[in-house]
Amino acid sequence: MIINGKRSLAHVEKVAWIKPIEGADNIGLIGVLGWTCIAKIGEFKEGDHCVYIEIDSKVPEKEWSEFLRAKKFKIKTMRLGKFKVISQGLALPLDKFDVEIPKKVGTDVTELLEITYSNPKDIKRKSDGPNKYEEMARRRKALFRKPWAKWLMKREWGKRLMFFIFGNEKDGSKSFPKKFEYVHKTDQERCENMPDVLKDKTPFIRTQKCEGSSGTFILELTNSRLGKREYEFYVCSRNLRVFEDENTDFWDVAVKYDIENKLKDYLEKHKDCSYVAWQGEVCGPSIQNNPHKLSENHLFCFHMIDSEKGMFDIREAKELWDEYEIESVPIDEEEYILPDDFEEFKLTADGFYDPEVCEGQKKCRREGFVYYKTTDPNFSFKNVSRKYLLKIGE
Numbered sequence: 001m002i003i004n005g006k007r008s009l010a011h012v013e014k015v016a017w018i019k020p021i022e023g024a025d026n027i028g029l030i031g032v033l034g035w036t037c038i039a040k041i042g043e044f045k046e047g048d049h050c051v052y053i054e055i056d057s058k059v060p061e062k063e064w065s066e067f068l069r070a071k072k073f074k075i076k077t078m079r080l081g082k083f084k085v086i087s088q089g090l091a092l093p094l095d096k097f098d099v100e101i102p103k104k105v106g107t108d109v110t111e112l113l114e115i116t117y118s119n120p121k122d123i124k125r126k127s128d129g130p131n132k133y134e135e136m137a138r139r140r141k142a143l144f145r146k147p148w149a150k151w152l153m154k155r156e157w158g159k160r161l162m163f164f165i166f167g168n169e170k171d172g173s174k175s176f177p178k179k180f181e182y183v184h185k186t187d188q189e190r191c192e193n194m195p196d197v198l199k200d201k202t203p204f205i206r207t208q209k210c211e212g213s214s215g216t217f218i219l220e221l222t223n224s225r226l227g228k229r230e231y232e233f234y235v236c237s238r239n240l241r242v243f244e245d246e247n248t249d250f251w252d253v254a255v256k257y258d259i260e261n262k263l264k265d266y267l268e269k270h271k272d273c274s275y276v277a278w279q280g281e282v283c284g285p286s287i288q289n290n291p292h293k294l295s296e297n298h299l300f301c302f303h304m305i306d307s308e309k310g311m312f313d314i315r316e317a318k319e320l321w322d323e324y325e326i327e328s329v330p331i332d333e334e335e336y337i338l339p340d341d342f343e344e345f346k347l348t349a350d351g352f353y354d355p356e357v358c359e360g361q362k363k364c365r366r367e368g369f370v371y372y373k374t375t376d377p378n379f380s381f382k383n384v385s386r387k388y389l390l391k392i393g394e
Contacts, residue, residue, distance in 0.1 A: 001033075001054070001108075001193040005185075008108040009057040009115045012101060015044045015091065021083045030091060034195035034342055038080070038087045049103050050091040051113070055389065058118040064096045074118040077389040086386055088192070133159050135174065136167045174240045177218065182310040183277045185238060186214040186303065188370055188382040195342055197381060203335040204371040205314055209382055210300045210329050210357055211291045211367040212283030214238040215250045219263035220275040231267070233260045249282050253299040262324045272308055278321075279303035281329070283357075289392065291365065292358045300357055301328040302370065311377040330354045332369065349385040365391060 001008045016031040021038075030039045032052045044050065057075040059065045065073055078087045094101040099112060109115075133153065137144040143166070144153065152158030176185055188209075191197060216236040223230040235242050235250050242248045254260065259278065266276050284290065284297035292298075304317035312320075314331065321328045330353075339345050349368040358364040368384040 002187055002189050003106065003108040006108075007187060008054075009110045009117070010051055010053045010113050011109060012094070012103070012105055012107040013050060013052045013091075014105055015046055015048045015050055018044060018046055021080075021085060024083055029085060029087075032089070032091050034190075034192035035089050036085075036087065037089045037091055038078075038085070039091055043093065044091070049094055049105070051094060051097070051101060051109060053090040053092070053113075053115060055088050056118055058116050060114040062098060064092070064098060076118070077386060079390055086390075088386070088389075132167060133163060136163055140166060174242070176216075176236055176239050177234055177241060180218060180220075180275055180277065180305075180307070182305045182307070183216065183218060183275075183279075186216070186279050187238075188380060191345065191381055191383045194381060198338045198340060198342060198345060200373075201337055203337060203374045205331060205374060206333040206336040207302065207314065207370050207372065208330040208332055208353060208357070208366055209368045209370045209384070210281040210283055210302075210353075212281040212287045212300075213249065214279065215253065215282040215299065216277060216279045217254060217259045217263065218275055218277040219260060219267060221267055221273070229268075231260075231264060233263075249284055249287060249297050252284075252297050253282055256297065257299055257326055259299075259326075262326070265324075266306075266320075270306065270308075274307040276306040277304070278326070279305070291367065291388075291392075292353060293361050293364055294359055298327055298357070301326055313374075313377045314372055327357070329370070330357060335374070336371065338371075345383065346386065349383040350387045351385070 001011050003011065013032045016033070019029045021028055026041055027038045028041050029036055030044055032050065035052065053059065053075050055075055055077050059068060059073045059075065061069075061073060068074075075090050080087060094103065097113065101109060101112075137153065143149055149162065152162055177183070214237070216234070218234040218236070220232045220234070221229060222232050235244075235254050237248070237250055242250050244251050263276050263278070267273055270276075278301050280299045280301035280303070282297060282299055283292050284294050287297075301317070301321050302314065304312040304320065315334065318328050318331065349366075351366050352362065353364045353366045355362050365388050366385060367388050368382060370380055370382045373379040
């Protein structure tokens with residue numbers, strides 16, 4: 001769940017329903033938001049508060065989590081083949097923990113319970129990265145190992161003094177740029193965390209969710225005086241700005257698709273705009289186990305933003321990407337009506353990618369779909385295939 005703009009791996013919720021599992025004596029199914037998970041019979045009543053821990057999480061080694069040791073304390077999607085049910089996530093009563101849990105629905109307790117991503121690569125990929133002081137210390141490791149430097153760095157005034165003397169303009173410049181009003185980090189909410197969305201019968205645009213690493217590419221007009229136009233180009237991962245000398249997959253696709261010059265062409269044609277951005281999924285041989293089976297890196301765009309219009313309707317954006325010969329996520333349906341039944345909706349996520357995002361190959365299992373509201377391009381969410389998660393072990 002996204003809480004205050006940040007992914008929450010554990011949050012306080014209420015048990016929505018309880019159902020028996022045919023043939024099971026000790027466990028049953030419970031519903032938390034749109035998630036279905038197993039629980040001990042009698043552990044909950046409908047309406048009880050619980051801590052819901054999402055899939056992709058790893059819990060700390062504590063007394064309350066000892067029963068997860070055999071699973072290496074990781075929370076994954078599970079298929080209980082004997083009972084023909086799928087369980088996603090873990091719900092526990094509030095009194096199971098060694099700390100006091102606020103009895104307020106929607107409270108993020110990820111840090112309180114010391115819960116992290118289960119995949120170390122996700123911890124690095126989805127973190128906010130080092131701050132300017134850490135970057136400064138990383139550049140001059142020998143200096144900052146000295147006792148006096150360590151002493152200063154433990155004090156706010158000391159850190160500011162050290163940065164005044166030893167810092168430079170690139171320290172701290174790796175954070176995701178926040179000065180662009182309409183450009184934000186890409187993170188789609190899961191449909192399980194917003195099950196009431198199915199009540200909305202406004203048509204949605206359904207797009208295939210490509211699986212890689214999210215990239216953001218921004219061109220900013222920095223100077224237009226005396227008829228001279230100057231620009232700054234930003235290449236970003238999900239959470240960080242990356243620079244050309246870092247030799248990343250993000251710069252690889254920026255160069256491959258000549259993104260800087262194409263964004264410059266757009267700004268030259270739209271002189272009322274001060275910036276333009278494309279966001280998309282960077283997919284390739286060394287990214288997320290390459291579910292698209294690609295032989296080289298590709299960028300599949302899904303967002304276009306400029307300073308005047310904000311977020312574009314993806315259909316309009318696709319027309320521009322096609323003109324610039326930029327690949328984009330496949331649009332599966334343009335007037336999709338959400339079904340009433342949540343389980344029916346979940347099953348629609350299963351399937352395979354269009355060959356166009358797999359270099360022509362067929363039978364590449366699809367991660368799922370992303371849905372954009374036709375009346376508001378800023379409203380979107382994702383439906384991730386459970387079959388896909390079982391295949392990759394999440």
